[in-house]
Amino acid sequence: MIPVIHSRVPDGTVEFMKSKANEPVAARLRMLQAAQELFHQQGIHATSVDQILQRSGTGKSQFTHYFKTKERLVHEVLGQLHEWLRGDNAPVNYKVRTWDELDDWFRFFVKAQQQGGCERACPVGTIGNDLSDEQELLRQDVRLIYEWVRGQLARFFAERRAAGELAETVDPEELADFCIVIVQGGLFVGKIKRETDTFEHAVEHALAYVQSLRLK
Amino acid sequence: MIPVIHSRVPDGTVEFMKSKANEPVAARLRMLQAAQELFHQQGIHATSVDQILQRSGTGKSQFTHYFKTKERLVHEVLGQLHEWLRGDNAPVNYKVRTWDELDDWFRFFVKAQQQGGCERACPVGTIGNDLSDEQELLRQDVRLIYEWVRGQLARFFAERRAAGELAETVDPEELADFCIVIVQGGLFVGKIKRETDTFEHAVEHALAYVQSLRLK
């Protein structure tokens, strides 16, 4: 039986519901989860270590023991996000294979932002945007994730082109960049303006454009 | 004769070059300028008041005297940016009137990011992205700027449509949203990846799309 690790109470702090047989890894996971959520909605700078500890219901000694520094925690959060996207439990299918799935991919982000009250943009982008010049390691983590997403979209477009469904003049990777910029920009503007209309309009135009490139 | 207020030394701090007749407003302007630059490249959270004071060569008492709080300083920086964009000294022409000027408008941002070493995105967006839920006043400042830019682009598209150069089915405001998302997203991704290729590809596709909507 899987022990209940924690459950949310209205204000976002955790209720202690550890199983009788105390699982040590749970603390680590709770901290990772809390950090990911807080980084997503506040960024790195606006999120203090103490805040993460409070939400995850852990002490400072655990933090030091499992992560040592805030920077390493960010690194692990990015690793977790990376695995999550690549895996089959991702909230949206990144491994696009049909034109319809491309539509779904775009529209998922609009819906996701709506459901989050327009308070969050891309979790990876939010972290990446807070990095300084000295944090080249973390920046590499972020780049890796972006490149993987780009690769998935580029592969799809290349497949469609090979199937004669896309003009030969279209570079799959450049079109992938276009799609990524739409999503990142839409989430960014949506978060700032606290509204999804702008994002929606951009997505509709982007989809219309991609459709206009289709051959059959 | 206009007094030399300050000049940059390599490390970014100011050299004191006050005119003999000490101008009190100069301190205020230097702080505003320093704040704008630091907010642009680091965001609000990563920029401390002391850092602004150091760069502008002013003391804490001046800061308190002219701005009282950091929040009010941000407000004034946004006001300065707003005036700057609307005025005729803006680094790029926002009052687009021809298709060529639209091209220039898009491509300016790519070039600007390149020249800044890909370390900065949009100054307004960077500030807006750092706002919390409680700072609704500052968010309104940001919205106002975005709405003005959107209005300029929408006006241009509406003009073109009235002239029969754009399909009647195209909503000028929605197309403006598309353009803004491209620029904001491109700057955002470019800053994170420290590279402008993604942005460039997105802009080329965006321009190709807009061109495809032209009727003559």
Next chain:
DNA sequence: GGCCATTTGTACCAATCGGTACAAATCTAG
């Protein structure tokens, strides 16, 4: 000169930041 508002220097504040020290508690293996 003398007055009064504006402008500035210096010292200071409590709160929070990320991080450390170290011993006590706990789990696991023999």
Next chain:
DNA sequence: CTAGATTTGTACCGATTGGTACAAATGGCC
């Protein structure tokens, strides 16, 4: 049980945060 490693609680650290207090300096104006 005991031994040794893992995990955790508590107290603490110097540095920095945004902001304040208050007097001294400076300015224009009469």
